[in-house]
Amino acid sequence: MDSALSSIDFFRQMHAHYEQLIVRFKGRTMLLDAVLQLAWRCFDTNVTTQCQGLPELDCHKGCATCCTLRVTATAPEVFMLARFIQAVAPGLAQHGINLRDQVAKANGATCGHGEHERVALRQRCPFIAQGTCVIYQVRPLACRGLASYDRKACAQAASGKIDQIPYSEPHMRVRSLVQNALQSAMRDGGLPWANYELNQALLMALDDDTLEARWLAGEDVLHLAQVNEVDEAEMAATFDELKRVLS
Numbered sequence: 001m002d003s004a005l006s007s008i009d010f011f012r013q014m015h016a017h018y019e020q021l022i023v024r025f026k027g028r029t030m031l032l033d034a035v036l037q038l039a040w041r042c043f044d045t046n047v048t049t050q051c052q053g054l055p056e057l058d059c060h061k062g063c064a065t066c067c068t069l070r071v072t073a074t075a076p077e078v079f080m081l082a083r084f085i086q087a088v089a090p091g092l093a094q095h096g097i098n099l100r101d102q103v104a105k106a107n108g109a110t111c112g113h114g115e116h117e118r119v120a121l122r123q124r125c126p127f128i129a130q131g132t133c134v135i136y137q138v139r140p141l142a143c144r145g146l147a148s149y150d151r152k153a154c155a156q157a158a159s160g161k162i163d164q165i166p167y168s169e170p171h172m173r174v175r176s177l178v179q180n181a182l183q184s185a186m187r188d189g190g191l192p193w194a195n196y197e198l199n200q201a202l203l204m205a206l207d208d209d210t211l212e213a214r215w216l217a218g219e220d221v222l223h224l225a226q227v228n229e230v231d232e233a234e235m236a237a238t239f240d241e242l243k244r245v246l247s
């Protein structure tokens with residue numbers, strides 16, 4: 001979305017691109033790479049454009065204050081991350097690191113807790129090592145969309161002293177548009193399009209290597225990890241209304 005492009009036009013363009021990819025790669029493993037490369041590339045490009053002229057962010061490598069919040073992700077993001085973890089597992093095992101077990105441990109602490117309870121739990125994400133995200137290149141859109149102008153405010157919020165953080169509005173808006181367009185296109189393409197709690201969904205994907213193929217065939221294999229705080233029927237109605245307006 002360049003500065004002259006409205007949010008609605010950006011959503012329309014993203015939706016059309018995702019739709020083409022879903023038709024082209026439906027049922028094939030390449031679909032994950034295709035939609036996520038598009039999502040990540042468009043997120044980065046448009047956030048850069050939208051942030052021009054705004055104050056500098058206060059996020060830095062080594063700061064993981066926000067990485068205790070609950071992370072949600074779409075199925076393509078979950079399966080891509082599972083692939084990544086499986087690919088790096090042999091190398092990490094030589095250093096005594098087992099990401100699958102770290103996810104299982106984190107899930108044991110977080111499973112069943114809602115967004116607000118997760119803030120109070122302060123359970124660190126299983127992918128933090130020495131303040132750095134070890135899966136950074138495949139991190140979910142939810143993580144990409146959270147950027148702060150004030151690290152001190154993040155720390156104060158994490159310790160319960162304040163509840164307002166000056167987050168970057170362009171990051172949150174572009175993340176929403178990129179992700180919602182993907183969910184709407186997946187829905188139109190007959191693919192499960194919900195949002196899932198990351199630890200639980202990822203553990204399911206890591207422990208059953210049939211799930212990715214079954215999801216590609218249209219089965220909602222991650223439904224046990226679905227986040228239900230946003231009503232699915234309401235979201236579907238919004239997508240339908242958007243399509244009506246855009247047609």
Ligand code: SF4
Nearest residue numbers: 067125127128133143
């Ligand atoms: S996936 Fe990475 S960026 Fe996201 S919460 Fe975990 S450590 Fe932080």
